[in-house]
Amino acid sequence: MNAPVLSQPQVPFGEVVRVFARIGVLSFGGPAGQIALMHRVLVDEKRWLDEARFLHALNYCMLLPGPEAMQLATYSGWLLHGVRGGLAAGLLFVLPGALVITAMSAGYLLVGHVSIVQGFLFGLKAAVLAVVLEALIRVSKRALRNRSMLALAFTAFVAIAFLKLPFPLIIFAAALCGALLPSATGAQVSDDAEESRRLIAEAPEWTRPGTRRLIATSAVWLGLWLIPLAALWILQGPGGVFAAEALFFTKMATVTFGGAYAVLAYVAQQAVDVYHWLQPDEMLTGLGLAETTPGPLILVLVFVGFLGGARLSGFEPLVGGLAGAAVTLWFTFVPCFLWIFVGAPYVETVRNVRWLAGALAAVTAAVVGVIANLALWFALHVLFGSVGTISAGPFSFPMPDPAAFDAASAGIALAAGIALIRFHANMISVLAAAAAGGMIWMLAAG
Numbered sequence: 001m002n003a004p005v006l007s008q009p010q011v012p013f014g015e016v017v018r019v020f021a022r023i024g025v026l027s028f029g030g031p032a033g034q035i036a037l038m039h040r041v042l043v044d045e046k047r048w049l050d051e052a053r054f055l056h057a058l059n060y061c062m063l064l065p066g067p068e069a070m071q072l073a074t075y076s077g078w079l080l081h082g083v084r085g086g087l088a089a090g091l092l093f094v095l096p097g098a099l100v101i102t103a104m105s106a107g108y109l110l111v112g113h114v115s116i117v118q119g120f121l122f123g124l125k126a127a128v129l130a131v132v133l134e135a136l137i138r139v140s141k142r143a144l145r146n147r148s149m150l151a152l153a154f155t156a157f158v159a160i161a162f163l164k165l166p167f168p169l170i171i172f173a174a175a176l177c178g179a180l181l182p183s184a185t186g187a188q189v190s191d192d193a194e195e196s197r198r199l200i201a202e203a204p205e206w207t208r209p210g211t212r213r214l215i216a217t218s219a220v221w222l223g224l225w226l227i228p229l230a231a232l233w234i235l236q237g238p239g240g241v242f243a244a245e246a247l248f249f250t251k252m253a254t255v256t257f258g259g260a261y262a263v264l265a266y267v268a269q270q271a272v273d274v275y276h277w278l279q280p281d282e283m284l285t286g287l288g289l290a291e292t293t294p295g296p297l298i299l300v301l302v303f304v305g306f307l308g309g310a311r312l313s314g315f316e317p318l319v320g321g322l323a324g325a326a327v328t329l330w331f332t333f334v335p336c337f338l339w340i341f342v343g344a345p346y347v348e349t350v351r352n353v354r355w356l357a358g359a360l361a362a363v364t365a366a367v368v369g370v371i372a373n374l375a376l377w378f379a380l381h382v383l384f385g386s387v388g389t390i391s392a393g394p395f396s397f398p399m400p401d402p403a404a405f406d407a408a409s410a411g412i413a414l415a416a417g418i419a420l421i422r423f424h425a426n427m428i429s430v431l432a433a434a435a436a437g438g439m440i441w442m443l444a445a446g
Contacts, residue, residue, distance in 0.1 A: 011048055011080050017088050019046065020077060024092040027069070027294045034069035034296075042076055049076060060347045063360050065256045066336045067296035070094055074340045082206040083217075086340055094333055097295025098302055102325045104289045105306035109321055116439050123438020124288035125281065126409040127431050129382045130416035131291060132375045137421065140368050148184040149365040152177065156369030160265065161376060162395045167266035168255045174366035175359040182358025185365070209345040221338035225250070228330065241312040244275060245305050245324060246331050253335035256298065265374040267304065277308030280381045292431055302328050382409050408441050 023041060027034045035058065042049050049057075057079070061071040070093050077089025111117050144150045152174060159165040178185050206213075229246050236243040248270065256263045268283040278286075286303030293299060302325045309324020310317040376398070380387045385404035390397050416434050419425040 011046075013081050013085065013088075016077060016080055016085055017092070020073060020089040020092040023073065024094070024096045025294055027093060027097070031067070031069040031296070035072060038069070038072060038076065048080060053079070056347070057344075060344065061340075063356075064336075064339045064343070065254055066332075066339065067256075067298045070296045070298075070333070071336050071340055074337060075344055078340060078344060079207065083341055086337065090333070090337060090340075094295050094299070094329075097290075097293040097299050098325075098329055100293040101289055101299050101302050102306060102322070104293070105286075105303045105325065106318060106321060108285065108289070108303075109307065109310050109317060115442055119439035119442025120435045121285045121288070121438070122409070122442055123412055123434040123436065124292075124431060125284035126382055126412035126438065127416040127434030128284055128288045128291065129375070129378050129413045130420050130430070131427060132287075132371070132378050133417060134420045136368070136371045136375050139364075139371060143361075143364040143368050145186040145361075146184075148181075149186065149361070152362055152365040153368040153372070156366035157372045158369075160370055161373040162397060164396055167263065167370065168251070170366055170370065171255055171363055174362045178362025179355045179359040182354050182361075185358045185361035207345055213345070214342065217341050218338075221334065221341060225331070225334045225338060232327070241275075241277075241308050241320075242323060242327050245277075245308055245327050248275070249301060249305070249328055249331040250335070252301070253332055263298075263370075264300065265370060265377050267301065268374075268377065271304050271308070275308065277304055277311065282307065284378060284381065288431065288435075292428060298332060301332055304328065382406070382413060412437050412441075 019041060023034075023038060027037060039054060043051055043054050054076070057075045058068075058072055061068045061075060064071055070090060073093040074086045074090035078086030081088075108117075108121075112121070140153070144153055156170050156174060159170050160167060229250060232240070232243040232246045238244065252263060252267065264283070264287065268280070271277045272280050272283065283300075283304070286300045287297075289303060290297050290300035305324040305328025306321040307324070309315075309327070310321030313320030313323065315323065380398050380400050383406055384400035384402075385406060386401040388399045388401065390399050412434050415437075416430050419430045419433075420427065
């Protein structure tokens with residue numbers, strides 16, 4: 001049995017660039033839609049990858065921190081043309097959306113207080129609540145396979161929502177539980193080691209593990225990641241906004257297992273309460289804008305970095321915002337290339353490690369609890385104009401003001417939720433309709 005690794009190993013590089021440019025421009029709808037788009041183009045239409053190789057690449061990318069769809073694009077391009085193919089595919093997947101959300105961030109900064117713009121954002125934020133709830137339902141169905149996983153998700157929710165434990169600590173604890181008790185997670189692995197060895201032997205030369213390649217690739221990409229980080233730290237010190245953004249988004253790049261939804265509550269907490277880069281409702285605005293752009297949802301971080309740079313850098317706001325967006329992009333996505341170019345040649349050697357499969361299954365369950373916290377946080381800030389806090393021992397509970405309930409936001413969020421969850425409507429259409437409803441409401445009220 002000789003299943004090919006690549007159906008057409010000599011695909012012209014120019015064709016790879018054109019195809020991934022098209023994928024990058026059309027990659028709306030979150031990771032599920034983006035992965036489906038790549039499968040249709042790369043496996044069904046172009047037949048550049050066979051089904052087994054595509055799914056194996058996807059499984060590896062799901063194990064990594066960072067946006068899995070962007071890393072799958074990078075991995076696919078790397079399989080076709082090595083590092084230059086991976087760079088082209090990954091950059092083309094990210095740059096269209098990055099340019100769009102940077103322009104939107106500038107527009108928000110410059111005209112965000114115009115009534116019609118406020119109405120647009122008002123409706124968008126309410127619809128985003130429905131988007132997050134729909135994501136919670138979707139991820140829960142896939143991740144919570146048994147009672148142990150459900151208990152782990154609930155524990156993670158309590159830990160981050162009411163105990164305010166750090167997100168990285170929660171992820172580490174979940175991974176440790178899964179590694180120690182892999183059978184409790186229901187993780188499935190194959191024991192066909194011979195098949196793994198055969199796939200390695202049939203792969204293109206640049207995809208095979210090698211010590212020299214490992215050292216060289218690690219040195220290049222760690223240098224691209226850490227040297228600019230050190231330079232910003234030396235130039236600005238810990239108090240500089242760009243140095244703080246570089247360090248913060250570097251940390252995010254190493255712990256964002258489970259996609260953007262899993263980390264947004266932590267990002268929102270830090271960006272709003274610790275760094276003061278933006279206000280709570282602005283995090284919702286950024287997420288809504290990111291949902292309407294192509295590329296990975298983690299591009300919402302560009303909005304965060306833009307506002308932080310615009311407000312705290314000391315430069316002219318637009319200049320500071322563009323610099324903040326550039327810093328955010330660099331430290332969010334350079335690590336993604338490191339994970340692929342360094343780790344992918346060794347994928348087959350860890351494919352059937354049972355404890356690793358258990359650890360990652362447990363992390364996925366914990367991510368469900370974190371997304372539930374994100375949904376709660378968003379709901380409170382969308383539906384109530386004022387949210388306080390009460391404490392009871394180590395626990396801290398949010399306490400919304402019933403008098404500040406926003407019926408208009410609730411109505412838009414409910415309509416968006418019905419459209420998305422009950423009727424599976426197109427997300428971009430729902431967001432557009434919600435934004436239009438928000439503009440109409442704001443104009444009528446004003």
